[in-house]
Amino acid sequence: xxxxxxxxxxxxxxxxxxxxxxxxxxxxxxxxxxxxxxxxxxxxxxxxxxxxxxxxxxxxxxxxxxxxxxxxxxxxxxxxxxxxxxxxxxxxxxxxxxxxxxxxxxxxxxxxxxxxxxxxxxx
Numbered sequence: 798x799x800x801x802x803x804x805x806x807x808x809x810x811x812x813x814x815x816x817x818x819x820x821x822x823x824x825x826x827x828x829x830x831x832x833x834x835x836x837x838x839x840x841x842x843x844x845x846x847x848x849x850x851x852x853x854x855x856x857x858x859x860x861x862x863x864x865x866x867x868x869x870x871x872x873x874x875x876x877x878x879x880x881x882x883x884x885x886x887x888x889x890x891x892x893x894x895x896x897x898x899x900x901x902x903x904x905x906x907x908x909x910x911x912x913x914x915x916x917x918x919x920x
Contacts, residue, residue, distance in 0.1 A: 802836050804896035813846075813887040813901075815872045827872045828882075830889065833898045834861040842893045844876055849886040861897060 815828055834840040844857040857876035861867040869875040871882045871889070891899060 802896045804833075804835070804893075804898040806893045806896055808889075808891040808899045810889040810891075810899075810901040813871070813882070813889055814903075815882060815884050815887075827870045828901065828903045829868060829870050830875070831866065831868045831900045831902065832859075832861050832891070833866045834863060834895075835898070836895055837863050838895060839863050840893050840895050840897045842891050842897070845890040845892070846880075846882060847888045847890070854880060 810830070813828060832840070832842070840861040840863075842859040842861065843855075844859055845853055845855040846857070847853045857878050857880055859867070859876050874881045889901065
């Protein structure tokens with residue numbers, strides 16, 4: 798019996814704002830995107846990034862292998878294109894070819910704050 802695919806194909810993470818490094822360089826502030834693909838086939842994801850003060854960056858490519866999780870810091874180069882999100886406000890849009898589960902997190906060392914959220918999802 799095959800397992801049912803779980804998750805969504807579209808996500809919006811609307812509260813991006815890369816924090817500064819903070820006082821402790823051994824645990825710098827950062828934001829992370831976490832995608833889990835529980836399915837038996839690889840997930841191919843397009844990433845679009847929207848900014849407050851400039852044109853969007855669209856069509857970045859990301860693959861999450863079958864039965865794997867991909868955890869990436871977005872203040873470091875990520876996606877196949879090795880794009881690095883600059884400081885400032887942004888939103889991330891994910892468009893996957895199969896359902897996946899995704900969350901987004903921030904460790905802000907300026908305020909010793911950490912949080913994770915799920916994206917706004919639509920089928």
